Amino acid sequence: xxxxxxxxxxxxxxxxxxxxxxxxxxxxxxxxxxxxxxxxxxxxxxxxxxxxxxxxxxxxxxxxxxxxxxxxxxxxxxxxxxxxxxxxxxxxxxxxxxxxxxxxxxxxxxxxxxxxxxxxxxxxxxxxxxxxxxxxxxxxxxxxxxxxxxxxxxxxxxxxxxxxxxxxxxxxxxxxxxxxxxxxxxxxxxxxxxxxxxxxxxxxxxxxxxxxxx
Numbered sequence: 001x002x003x004x005x006x007x008x009x010x011x012x013x014x015x016x017x018x019x020x021x022x023x024x025x026x027x028x029x030x031x032x033x034x035x036x037x038x039x040x041x042x043x044x045x046x047x048x049x050x051x052x053x054x055x056x057x058x059x060x061x062x063x064x065x066x067x068x069x070x071x072x073x074x075x076x077x078x079x080x081x082x083x084x085x086x087x088x089x090x091x092x093x094x095x096x097x098x099x100x101x102x103x104x105x106x107x108x109x110x111x112x113x114x115x116x117x118x119x120x121x122x123x124x125x126x127x128x129x130x131x132x133x134x135x136x137x138x139x140x141x142x143x144x145x146x147x148x149x150x151x152x153x154x155x156x157x158x159x160x161x162x163x164x165x166x167x168x169x170x171x172x173x174x175x176x177x178x179x180x181x182x183x184x185x186x187x188x189x190x191x192x193x194x195x196x197x198x199x200x201x202x203x204x205x206x207x208x209x210x211x212x213x214x
Contacts, residue, residue: 127154133175137182
């Protein structure tokens with residue numbers, strides 16, 4: 001939670017706006033991507049870290065690490081509200097249909113599930129130790145968390161909101177992304193200087209790719 005300055009960026013679906021969180025000033029800047037000018041600024045909760053824009057463009061969520069909250073920007077009305085989630089919320093992602101948002105909470109080892117229409121918490125899902133990164137596949141059936149403390153990825157069945165597989169990766173996995181068809185998950189392992197490639201059909205690691213160290 002000691003970071004300062006710009007920390008997260010996400011783009012509107014049409015690419016005309018960039019939304020940038022600033023941890024030091026606790027603000028969200030909206031930048032016109034064609035001119036590079038800041039066209040709007042919103043005040044957020046403390047220590048804003050990650051930012052995500054819903055696929056339909058109507059919501060922008062930021063995780064406020066030190067406050068245990070999510071700031072919700074309604075891009076249609078230009079309003080900001082705050083929702084309490086868990087301890088040290090870090091990453092946020094929307095489902096492809098924009099109906100649901102998911103937030104990792106590093107302390108408590110849980111994912112908060114948010115109903116976007118009502119901007120309210122629906123439930124929480126227990127995952128591995130200190131979840132940081134998070135990804136959801138396109139059909140909304142699976143969620144993946146990179147668990148920094150326990151060195152693994154939790155695979156969650158979103159029909160039941162339960163972990164159905166735990167996949168060991170390298171040391172301190174931090175972020176996870178899926179390819180376009182969801183058949184592969186890529187996990188950055190901070191302390192191993194590797195990227196784990198996961199077959200999401202079998203929930204197994206296919207390979208670990210070595211990358212440059214610090």
